[in-house]
Amino acid sequence: MELAPRLDPRGIEPSLYAAWMERREFHLSPDSVTRDGREPFVIVIPPPNVTAVLHMGHGLNNTIQDVLIRWRRMQGRAALWVPGTDHAGIATQNVVERILAREGKTRQDLGREAFVERTWEFVRETGGAILDQLKAIGSSCDWERTRFTLDPGLSRAVREVFVHLYEKGLIYRGEYIINWCPRCHTALANEEAEGTEVEGRLYHLRYPLAPGLEEETASASTAGAASLGRLPDGRWYLTVSTTRPETMLGDMAVAVNPGDERYAGLVGGEVDLPLTGRRIPIIADEYVDREFGTGMVKVTPAHDPNDFEMAQRAGIAPLNVMTPEARMGENAPAAFRGMDRFEARKAVVEAFKGEGLFGGDTPHTHAIPRCYRCDTVVEPRLSEQWFVRMKPLAEPALAASRDGTVTFVPERWKKVYEHWMENIRDWCISRQLWWGHRIPVWYCRDCGHTLVAREDPTACSACGSERLEQDPDVLDTWFSSWLWPFSVFGWPERTEDLKAFYPGHVLSTAPEILFFWVARMIMAGYEFMGEAPFRTVYLHATVRDIQGRKMSKSLGNGIDPLEVVERFGADALRFTVISGAAVGTDIHLDPQDLEASFAPGRNFANKVWNAGRFTLMSVGEDPVRPLEKVQGHLELADRWIISRLARTVQARTQELEKFRLHDVADLAYHFFWGDLADWYLELVKPRLKGERGEESREAARTVLVTVLDGILRLLHPLIPFVTEELWQKLPWPWASERPRFLMAASWPEPRREWEDADAEGQMAALQELVTQIRRLRKEYGVPEGAQVDVVLAGAPEVFRGTLEEEAQAVRTLARVGAITWEREKARGAGAHGVLLNGTELFVSLEGVIDLVREKARLQGEIGRLAGQLTATRKKLENQGFLGKAPEEVVAREREKAASLQEQVEKLQDKLRVFEGA
RNA sequence: GGGCGCUUAGCUCAGCUGGUUCAGAGCGCCUGCCUUACAAGCAGGAGGUCGGCGGUUCGAAUCCGUCAGCGCCCACCA
Numbered sequence: 001m002e003l004a005p006r007l008d009p010r011g012i013e014p015s016l017y018a019a020w021m022e023r024r025e026f027h028l029s030p031d032s033v034t035r036d037g038r039e040p041f042v043i044v045i046p047p048p049n050v051t052a053v054l055h056m057g058h059g060l061n062n063t064i065q066d067v068l069i070r071w072r073r074m075q076g077r078a079a080l081w082v083p084g085t086d087h088a089g090i091a092t093q094n095v096v097e098r099i100l101a102r103e104g105k106t107r108q109d110l111g112r113e114a115f116v117e118r119t120w121e122f123v124r125e126t127g128g129a130i131l132d133q134l135k136a137i138g139s140s141c142d143w144e145r146t147r148f149t150l151d152p153g154l155s156r157a158v159r160e161v162f163v164h165l166y167e168k169g170l171i172y173r174g175e176y177i178i179n180w181c182p183r184c185h186t187a188l189a190n191e192e193a194e195g196t197e198v199e200g201r202l203y204h205l206r207y208p209l210a211p212g213l214e215e216e217t218a219s220a221s222t223a224g225a226a227s228l229g230r231l232p233d234g235r236w237y238l239t240v241s242t243t244r245p246e247t248m249l250g251d252m253a254v255a256v257n258p259g260d261e262r263y264a265g266l267v268g269g270e271v272d273l274p275l276t277g278r279r280i281p282i283i284a285d286e287y288v289d290r291e292f293g294t295g296m297v298k299v300t301p302a303h304d305p306n307d308f309e310m311a312q313r314a315g316i317a318p319l320n321v322m323t324p325e326a327r328m329g330e331n332a333p334a335a336f337r338g339m340d341r342f343e344a345r346k347a348v349v350e351a352f353k354g355e356g357l358f359g360g361d362t363p364h365t366h367a368i369p370r371c372y373r374c375d376t377v378v379e380p381r382l383s384e385q386w387f388v389r390m391k392p393l394a395e396p397a398l399a400a401s402r403d404g405t406v407t408f409v410p411e412r413w414k415k416v417y418e419h420w421m422e423n424i425r426d427w428c429i430s431r432q433l434w435w436g437h438r439i440p441v442w443y444c445r446d447c448g449h450t451l452v453a454r455e456d457p458t459a460c461s462a463c464g465s466e467r468l469e470q471d472p473d474v475l476d477t478w479f480s481s482w483l484w485p486f487s488v489f490g491w492p493e494r495t496e497d498l499k500a501f502y503p504g505h506v507l508s509t510a511p512e513i514l515f516f517w518v519a520r521m522i523m524a525g526y527e528f529m530g531e532a533p534f535r536t537v538y539l540h541a542t543v544r545d546i547q548g549r550k551m552s553k554s555l556g557n558g559i560d561p562l563e564v565v566e567r568f569g570a571d572a573l574r575f576t577v578i579s580g581a582a583v584g585t586d587i588h589l590d591p592q593d594l595e596a597s598f599a600p601g602r603n604f605a606n607k608v609w610n611a612g613r614f615t616l617m618s619v620g621e622d623p624v625r626p627l628e629k630v631q632g633h634l635e636l637a638d639r640w641i642i643s644r645l646a647r648t649v650q651a652r653t654q655e656l657e658k659f660r661l662h663d664v665a666d667l668a669y670h671f672f673w674g675d676l677a678d679w680y681l682e683l684v685k686p687r688l689k690g691e692r693g694e695e696s697r698e699a700a701r702t703v704l705v706t707v708l709d710g711i712l713r714l715l716h717p718l719i720p721f722v723t724e725e726l727w728q729k730l731p732w733p734w735a736s737e738r739p740r741f742l743m744a745a746s747w748p749e750p751r752r753e754w755e756d757a758d759a760e761g762q763m764a765a766l767q768e769l770v771t772q773i774r775r776l777r778k779e780y781g782v783p784e785g786a787q788v789d790v791v792l793a794g795a796p797e798v799f800r801g802t803l804e805e806e807a808q809a810v811r812t813l814a815r816v817g818a819i820t821w822e823r824e825k826a827r828g829a830g831a832h833g834v835l836l837n838g839t840e841l842f843v844s845l846e847g848v849i850d851l852v853r854e855k856a857r858l859q860g861e862i863g864r865l866a867g868q869l870t871a872t873r874k875k876l877e878n879q880g881f882l883g884k885a886p887e888e889v890v891a892r893e894r895e896k897a898a899s900l901q902e903q904v905e906k907l908q909d910k911l912r913v914f915e916g917a
Numbered sequence: 918g919g920g921c922g923c924u925u926a927g928c929u930c931a932g933c934u935g936g937u938u939c940a941g942a943g944c945g946c947c948u949g950c951c952u953u954a955c956a957a958g959c960a961g962g963a964g965g966u967c968g969g970c971g972g973u974u975c976g977a978a979u980c981c982g983u984c985a986g987c988g989c990c991c992a993c994c995a
Binding site for chain 2 (some may be wrong): 003005006007137184195202226241242243244287288289291292296297298299300304305306307309330343366367411412415419420423511515542547548569579580585586587589590596597599600603604607608609610611612613614615616617618619632655658660662663666667671677678681682685734771774777778779781783784785815869899901905
């Protein structure tokens with residue numbers, strides 16, 4: 001059989017994937033569950049943005065999902081992975097707008113309808129490229145079920161949900177301060193406005209007091225309020241502080257804390273708001289912190305959420321002084337009108353200086369929110385928006401976490417989730433965009449009636465007028481994503497798919513969308529399906545660069561997974577990210593050095609390839625016998641490797657259950673490389689050549705193929721391509737009965753009867769011996785190729801059983817000729833090894849093997865005794881026991897404790913001697 | 918201002934319920950090997966008082982307290 005000495009991923013991966021696809025191996029119909037009664041296992045993909053390109057975060061997340069899906073599929077579950085993409089309102093609209101900008105056009109030039117059509121075109125052309133990229137890394141999604149959050153079925157679900165919630169009173173329209181992106185011209189949810197720490201300035205502005213308050217001011221001033229003072233013209237002023245001086249143009253009041261006796265006399269008075277010619281009141285409000293700044297706050301209801309609330313409490317109307325572009329608007333004084341907010345900030349400060357009202361500025365760090373899409377500084381803005389009342393929806397979703405119906409991995413996210421759910425705020429769902437689900441609300445131009453309907457209305461239900469106008473806004477992208485786990489199956493229809501595949505099992509995603517998406521999906525699951533959409537939420541690692549920075553486009557520190565697949569293969573990428581990301585930790589990769597970053601995975605895949613290549617070449621194409629048929633001819637190495645495989649299967653299955661994918665990779669790696677390749681393959685070489693006779697050869701062939709079959713099955717979810725390629729070539733006797741593909745083969749059952757503690761113990765000692773001989777050879781400078789004779793000292797148990805077989809192994813692995821056993825002679829030598837007359841090596845094994853074993857035995861013994869000791873002591877501290885038990889029983893316990901104590905100490909002394917030796 | 922996490926070899930990190938993986942892996946480094954599966958490899962080796970201090974325990978990288986440094990999330994302090 002001709003196989004390349006190096007794995008060529010490009011040579012096998014695309015064709016294998018095509019073969020899987022052609023045979024529809026990833027596809028599953030509801031019949032498999034409803035008719036055949038198979039237990040489902042369902043993952044619904046976190047839909048990437050249509051316009052996105054694959055990045056390492058996707059690479060990791062989708063590898064994780066594919067590992068879980070492939071593993072469950074092999075376990076016999078009806079494993080379904082539903083793929084799809086998200087229309088990503090703002091993100092996509094921005095991309096298309098940028099394209100238009102290059103053509104010198106704006107979306108307004110095109111008009112709404114043409115713009116949306118243009119966006120659809122764009123999405124149809126380039127959208128979904130990311131799905132092809134997911135295929136490149138081996139994702140075994142059921143592509144026949146690919147959905148899009150804006151396709152007709154999902155749009156129907158969205159509309160149903162909106163109307164349902166509206167009718168239930170959970171959707172309302174209201175005027176509030178929302179986060180407004182002046183560049184995207186839309187409202188943002190709180191979660192979409194990301195705060196960044198900024199070293200800014202706090203400006204102190206002086207507002208002259210209106211006449212009539214002189215007396216109170218003077219007395220407050222002498223009482224120590226540094227914030228009050230007198231202008232050269234004799235007027236009194238107070239000082240307020242702000243990070244955004246331009247908003248003072250919209251000030252409607254100044255507020256102090258009602259309990260602040262310094263300013264008690266001022267409340268009810270007025271100040272002359274500079275630059276505006278307006279006179280505004282001084283009010284009292286609990287919100288004001290008298291310790292911060294001057295203890296006086298300017299109130300700008302239209303441009304700050306807290307000020308808005310204060311103004312509402314005081315019955316003061318807001319005054320909006322900005323345009324949607326965050327320029328100073330018509331309500332601002334003429335001198336500032338049209339200025340950008342940052343220009344206006346400077347201008348206002350200058351104007352205050354000009355009037356002698358500037359009280360200086362001080363450095364001040366604070367968080368300013370930015371648009372998560374375009375990074376523009378968000379402006380709080382008063383406007384009318386649609387909201388979802390979240391509290392009632394949150395209740396069952398919170399309970400689900402508390403009672404363990406939904407669990408989080410790693411567990412610490414449970415707390416984060418619950419904290420957010422307990423303090424949940426209403427969700428602003430309207431967006432002033434064109435790309436997205438249109439809000440199903442119409443206003444009657446004649447009678448002002450509001451219609452909310454599942455089907456587009458043609459006439460007003462109140463007055464019959466046909467002059468209806470639909471709300472211009474669209475819904476937040478997440479308003480369709482939160483329905484994803486059931487809308488992909490055809491909800492609100494009661495489809496077969498829904499019956500078979502809802503609820504799903506695992507959701508794997510990035511921690512940063514826990515609130516955006518995960519929490520809301522759970523809420524929607526309860527509200528519309530009556531149960532949570534999945535049981536386990538796996539929050540995966542964040543992919544960072546070598547400096548620990550999150551990979552991002554703007555930093556330019558990203559890694560293109562397709563380049564990695566191209567250069568090293570999908571298997572290399574998959575194995576690297578899985579073994580690099582332990583539960584709860586991040587993964588660090590170097591974008592500057594892909595070779596170094598992906599070497600672990602690449603090297604391992606190649607190792608698997610070569611071990612397979614060796615097996616196929618040396619075993620030949622004649623079918624091997626089943627294991628039972630060679631049972632009587634198994635040698636130590638055979639029994640050992642089978643036992644090791646059995647244990648690895650056992651451990652790996654357990655780790656997978658706990659989502660410990662990193663450990664799974666680690667275990668499989670060490671079994672494959674450390675046990676199978678380094679030891680078993682080496683041991684079996686002479687046997688495969690027939691040097692030890694036909695029986696030995698047949699046993700070796702069978703065991704080798706059996707073990708390789710097992711480990712390939714185990715490894716398949718991690719590195720599906722190289723395992724599939726090799727597995728298909730294994731010379732099984734029952735080749736005709738097995739499934740066409742490894743991916744459809746069964747997960748190996750843990751086989752207790754294969755475990756063989758004796759073989760493992762003997763083999764461990766043998767390995768130790770071989771390593772010692774190799775070390776000694778090196779130490780004494782025995783040439784690589786030269787053979788030495790070994791004189792063994794001590795009585796290692798290794799050679800008590802099948803002496804010849806084991807001696808043979810040592811000869812094979814350590815290039816040893818004759819092995820003789822001269823206990824007394826070597827003991828006299830005293831050292832671990834001594835080279836005699838050039839070719840004869842003395843190896844004293846007592847100092848090596850037996851010591852290791854004795855130490856372990858001692859530790860075990862100490863553990864057992866210490867356990868008893870602790871229990872006995874507890875008993876002796878128990879008042880109930882001391883009071884009620886007969887004297888002699890208590891005495892006996894005391895004796896027991898003392899004796900145990902003594903024994904433990906004795907053993908510990910002994911252990912110390914061993915460790916010292 | 919609250920909440921969470923991290924600190925183990927030169928680098929990136931494992932180490933789950935304290936003791937049979939207990940001081941580990943990969944990369945890097947040193948020495949010797951193109952040994953008929955693999956130089957993307959093989960064999961051997963150097964390298965760490967597990968962030969500091971204190972405590973619990975027969976026994977602590979592991980549990981508790983505290984200090985220091987780093988990181989993340991949430992929050993309206995103008």
